[in-house]
Amino acid sequence: MLGQWPSGVCLVTTVGPHGMHGMTASSFSSVSLDPPMVSVCLGNHLPSRALLGDAGKFAISFLGKDQAHIGRRFAGQDRSVTDRFAGLDWTITPNGCPVLSEAVAWLDCTVAHAYPGGDHTIFVGEVTGAALPRVTAPLLFHSRNWVQLADPLPQTVTARLHGDGDCFEFSADSPPSPEVVRAARQSGVTVVGYVPDAFDPDRAGEVLAAVDALTALGCDEIGLAESPVTPASPLQVRRVLQDAVVRARPAVLRVRLSGDNRLALVNALVAMKSGVSHFDVVASGSGSSGLPLDDLLHLSRQLEVAGPPDLVQIRE
Secondary structure, three states, rough: OOOOOOOEEEEEEEEEOOOOEEEOOOEEEEEEEEEEEEEEEEEEOOHHHHHHHHHHHEEEEEEEEEEEEEEEEOOOOOOOOOOOOOOOOEOOOOOEEOOOOOOOOEEEEEEEEEEOOEEEEEEEEEEEEOOOOOOOEEOOOEOOOOOOOOOOOOOOOOEEEEOOEOOOOEEOOOOOOOOHHHHHHHHHOOEEEEEEOOOOOOHHHHHHHHHHHHHOOOOOEEEEEEEOOOOOOHHHHHHHHHHHHHOOOOOEEEEEOOOOOOOOHHHHHHHHHHHOOEEEEEEEOOOEEEEHHHHHHHHHHHOOOEEEEEHHHHHO
């Protein structure tokens, strides 16, 4: 029954007489903001319960969508692993506990309370340190399965013709100075930085770094442009957008797809499911290589996603 309640996944780690120790847990919860406190429930039969109680400290590492294999390892599901910590990058917290260097976030805790909870012990820890090593979607656990977020479709989509509107556009490869960006925004112009070849599998890290840089620069919008030469795959569009949407905030993320790609509408659907509602389009029949407006309108109608007035105005 309780397996129907979805939760995030974390590693609970501590130290003992024989070194580092850790386990996978989903029974984690925030308890207090002031002071910052969290709780984790450990089975009384587990070695972790005794080690954590004796150490009086523990750390929490939140797992990302691409770390299910680590969750399985620390849950004891990978029988081929004898040392759960081997082959992974670890950081030692000021409290002396190991945390996963590539975790979505980690917390360093000192045990403040330990309460009996049936066949478990409820440990409440006061958070003494924290960090956000990287930004990515979380790993979830539901009904004994490791899953990812299923993003809903947007309520509306909006579109803009390539180069249309009162915008200051530039490429992430040659960004303007922060002073120029501030001046443009103060004059009421929308600042849009585009990342070229954004869905090239060999440039994933470079693309996300460019999104971070454009966000720090203060762009109103960040555009991810498909290469006109190399078609983007739906899988790579999904991989990039899952992280880029989060990294771009508070800027609006928009996508510029190639209409020459036979999977253009599939990629547009994937983009919508990844949290994108802003698209660059070309006028239907214009001969340009971008995503035709009529195709986007057709897709939005089939998905029962509303198109705002600006879509109709562009078409007319």
